[in-house]
Amino acid sequence: xxxxxxEDLRKYFEFKKSLFARKQYVRAVDGVSFSVERGTTLGVxxxxxxxxxxxxxxxxxxxxxxxxxxxxxxxDVTRLxxxxxxxxxxxTGIVFQDPYSSLNPRMRVKEILERPLKxxxxxxxxxxxxxxxxxxxxxxxxxxxxxxxxxxxxxxxQQRVAIARAIILKPLLVVLDEPTSSLDVSVQAxxxxxxxxxxxxxxxxxxxxxxxxxxxxxxxxxxxxxxxGKVVEYSTVREVFSxxxxxxxxxxxxxxxxxxxxxxxxxxVSVVGEPPSxxxxxxxxxxxxxxxxAIDTCGxxxxxxxxxxxxxxxxxxxxxxxxxxxxxxxxxxxxxE
Amino acid sequence: xxxxxVLLNVRDLRICYETSRGCVKAVEGVSLEVYAGETFCxxxxxxxxxxxxxxxxxxxxxxxxxxxxxxxxxxxxxxxRVSDRKLQELRGKEIAMIFQNPMTSLNPVHRVGxxxxxVPVTHFKMSWREALATAVRQLGRVGIADPDLRSRDYPxxxxxxxxxxxxxxxxxxxxxxxxxxxxxTTALDVTIQAQILKLLHELKNEYGLTLxxxxxxxxxxxxxxxxxxxxxxxxxxxVADVTEVFEAPLHPYTKGLIDCVVARRKSKSRLNxxxxxxxxxxxxxxxxxxxxxxxxxxxxCVREEPRLIEVRKNHLVACHNxxxxxxxxxxx
Numbered sequence: 001x002x003x004x005x006x007e008d009l010r011k012y013f014e015f016k017k018s019l020f021a022r023k024q025y026v027r028a029v030d031g032v033s034f035s036v037e038r039g040t041t042l043g044v045x046x047x048x049x050x051x052x053x054x055x056x057x058x059x060x061x062x063x064x065x066x067x068x069x070x071x072x073x074x075x076d077v078t079r080l081x082x083x084x085x086x087x088x089x090x091x092t093g094i095v096f097q098d099p100y101s102s103l104n105p106r107m108r109v110k111e112i113l114e115r116p117l118k119x120x121x122x123x124x125x126x127x128x129x130x131x132x133x134x135x136x137x138x139x140x141x142x143x144x145x146x147x148x149x150x151x152x153x154x155x156x157x158q159q160r161v162a163i164a165r166a167i168i169l170k171p172l173l174v175v176l177d178e179p180t181s182s183l184d185v186s187v188q189a190x191x192x193x194x195x196x197x198x199x200x201x202x203x204x205x206x207x208x209x210x211x212x213x214x215x216x217x218x219x220x221x222x223x224x225x226x227x228x229g230k231v232v233e234y235s236t237v238r239e240v241f242s243x244x245x246x247x248x249x250x251x252x253x254x255x256x257x258x259x260x261x262x263x264x265x266x267x268x269v270s271v272v273g274e275p276p277s278x279x280x281x282x283x284x285x286x287x288x289x290x291x292x293x294a295i296d297t298c299g300x301x302x303x304x305x306x307x308x309x310x311x312x313x314x315x316x317x318x319x320x321x322x323x324x325x326x327x328x329x330x331x332x333x334x335x336x337e
Numbered sequence: 338x339x340x341x342x343v344l345l346n347v348r349d350l351r352i353c354y355e356t357s358r359g360c361v362k363a364v365e366g367v368s369l370e371v372y373a374g375e376t377f378c379x380x381x382x383x384x385x386x387x388x389x390x391x392x393x394x395x396x397x398x399x400x401x402x403x404x405x406x407x408x409x410x411x412x413x414x415x416x417x418r419v420s421d422r423k424l425q426e427l428r429g430k431e432i433a434m435i436f437q438n439p440m441t442s443l444n445p446v447h448r449v450g451x452x453x454x455x456v457p458v459t460h461f462k463m464s465w466r467e468a469l470a471t472a473v474r475q476l477g478r479v480g481i482a483d484p485d486l487r488s489r490d491y492p493x494x495x496x497x498x499x500x501x502x503x504x505x506x507x508x509x510x511x512x513x514x515x516x517x518x519x520x521x522t523t524a525l526d527v528t529i530q531a532q533i534l535k536l537l538h539e540l541k542n543e544y545g546l547t548l549x550x551x552x553x554x555x556x557x558x559x560x561x562x563x564x565x566x567x568x569x570x571x572x573x574x575x576v577a578d579v580t581e582v583f584e585a586p587l588h589p590y591t592k593g594l595i596d597c598v599v600a601r602r603k604s605k606s607r608l609n610x611x612x613x614x615x616x617x618x619x620x621x622x623x624x625x626x627x628x629x630x631x632x633x634x635x636x637x638c639v640r641e642e643p644r645l646i647e648v649r650k651n652h653l654v655a656c657h658n659x660x661x662x663x664x665x666x667x668x669x
Contacts, residue, residue, distance in 0.1 A: 047526035047527065047528065048526055154614045155614075156614055157614075184382040184383050184553070184614075184615070185382060185553060185554075185555070185594055185597060185598065186382060186593065186594060186597055186610065186611040186614075187614060188597070189597035189608040189609070189610040189611070190610045190612075192608060193607050193608055193610060196605055196607070211526065213527070214598075217604060218602060218604055218605070218608075219604075219605065220604075237604060251528060252527060252528060254531075255527045255528045255530065255531035256527060256556065257530070257531075257534070257554060257556025257557045257559065257560045258556055258559060258560070259555040259558070259559045259583065259595065259598050260559055260583060261559045261560075261562075261580050261583055262580070263559070264560060268531070271528045271532075274496050274498045274499070274528075274529060275526070
């Protein structure tokens with residue numbers, strides 16, 4: 001069953017260079033469609049400026065979409081009444097990249113976790129505290145952390161509190177926006193293990209936003225690759241990592257530094273230059289100025305996201321003819337399961 | 338076999354930061370040798386002292402840092418005891434440094450070409466006209482498109498990757514012997530990271546540089562390094578060749594770090610994790626500083642601090658129980 005269906009979602013930010021200048025738009029999310037099944041994880045990957053964070057905020061209606069539909073459990077999130085929206089808030093959670101700035105420094109852990117309970121349920125103080133302690137234990141903390149302030153906790157513990165806050169109301173969907181990027185390697189593994197445990201225990205659905213492809217591969221069932229506000233490739237983890245069809249995905253994969261010195265001299269799919277400004281994206285395929293495989297059509301016409309194999313969507317004019325298997329053969333032990 | 342020439346020799350270095358809460362011992366008795374022409378990586382987590390160590394080499398530590406003891410020999414000269422004037426001659430010409438955040442390392446009020454040209458003007462007494470031409474050439478070399486035009490732009494018009502390229506151009510115009518790069522790609526996207534690492538590698542071969550690279554990313558270590566030093570809580574716990582480190586690490590911390598990297602793990606499987614968090618350097622644990630988190634801990638570890646000793650050829654480790662530490666779990 002699909003828990004979340006997103007159709008042609010757009011979010012444009014208005015932008016003026018000066019008071020009298022013409023309005024310009026940053027098209028942060030530009031016509032994105034996908035769906036997420038209940039209990040699975042969708043990994044959203046892309047570089048900075050690809051619109052992945054905006055996407056995460058928009059599907060939770062933390063910012064208003066410009067257009068498009070977001071169906072959550074069958075009802076359109078963009079048209080909810082105030083009462084319905086409150087119910088929607090209860091069934092969703094979000095965890096941000098930097099745990100310290102996402103926790104109120106003047107509140108104790110107890111108060112931080114009590115907030116959602118006060119707003120969404122009419123339990124008494126005693127049963128609230130009981131529930132908070134239970135949730136703290138679930139995320140690997142304990143009653144002793146109840147009266148601490150965020151600054152008294154380590155980065156990993158802060159992120160555990162942020163996760164506890166996101167799951168305390170037993171939501172169906174949690175958006176994880178780079179939840180491990182600001183943590184140390186040894187702590188990253190702890191948090192990833194925790195997130196996977198929670199998912200299997202509560203049948204949570206995750207939208208996992210990250211720029212780290214190896215992390216995305218580890219936690220996701222499906223992968224969506226974004227470039228300048230557009231989806232360029234979408235498929236199962238296995239397909240995207242073993243048989244990428246879009247040159248951008250292939251170059252992302254071959255750019256990952258692989259922790260095995262024996263793979264140093266491997267063949268790579270190159271990428272030219274840097275991502276252009278989202279304010280003024282290139283005409284045609286947005287990737288064409290950087291793409292080593294670009295042909296004339298790429299600069300003229302924008303490719304549509306089409307299904308090439310079963311459940312493998314690619315937005316590239318040359319998706320049918322290009323194969324990157326030979327480039328990625330060396331990395332196989334890292335990229336396939 | 339030719340005996341490699343030691344370019345940089347750090348001996349028993351101890352550095353602390355004076356803070357209102359006491360003395361933070363950021364570097365505690367570190368000894369290290371970097372050979373001419375190699376790429377040496379210092380790896381470790383936040384707060385392990387790797388950046389402090391790097392900053393101490395060109396004596397760029399902040400004012401509240403105090404060097405308690407030790408020496409840093411560079412081509413036989415002790416950098417900690419040399420005069421300021423002599424040091425100024427070495428900085429940029431012999432020892433160059435690139436930082437993590439290229440946005441804050443360039444001066445926002447000067448044109449990029451001017452900033453690059455300043456280096457040869459200072460060190461080689463080059464005329465400005467000649468230096469600016471050198472700067473344009475060097476900017477082109479590091480991959481800035483239209484270097485002639487772009488050298489007249491200010492840093493804010495450059496993207497993150499281009500700023501880092503400009504920094505590299507600035508730092509390599511004098512062809513220094515030692516280039517220290519402190520997390521040079523951490524602030525950059527993964528495709529740009531790959532480009533910058535490739536560039537550093539090319540320049541190293543072209544100019545015969547010695548590269549001291551500081552990172553927390555084991556992927557980068559595997560991609561570019563010849564030898565690796567692993568730091569934990571202000572100490573070096575293991576030094577070895579890069580393949581040794583990945584295939585047969587001897588310190589439980591190194592093994593733990595490599596084990597918890599997600600690559601090579603079956604999707605959604607549990608990762609091996611190191612319990613707990615790195616200790617506070619205000620008040621580090623007794624004995625071996627890793628013992629509270631270590632799976633191989635014995636009574637000896639709590640009581641006595643292990644010394645960094647060479648247990649195999651070119652493989653140093655500071656652990657009482659290194660013989661019990663098996664290879665990493667994915668390679669077996």
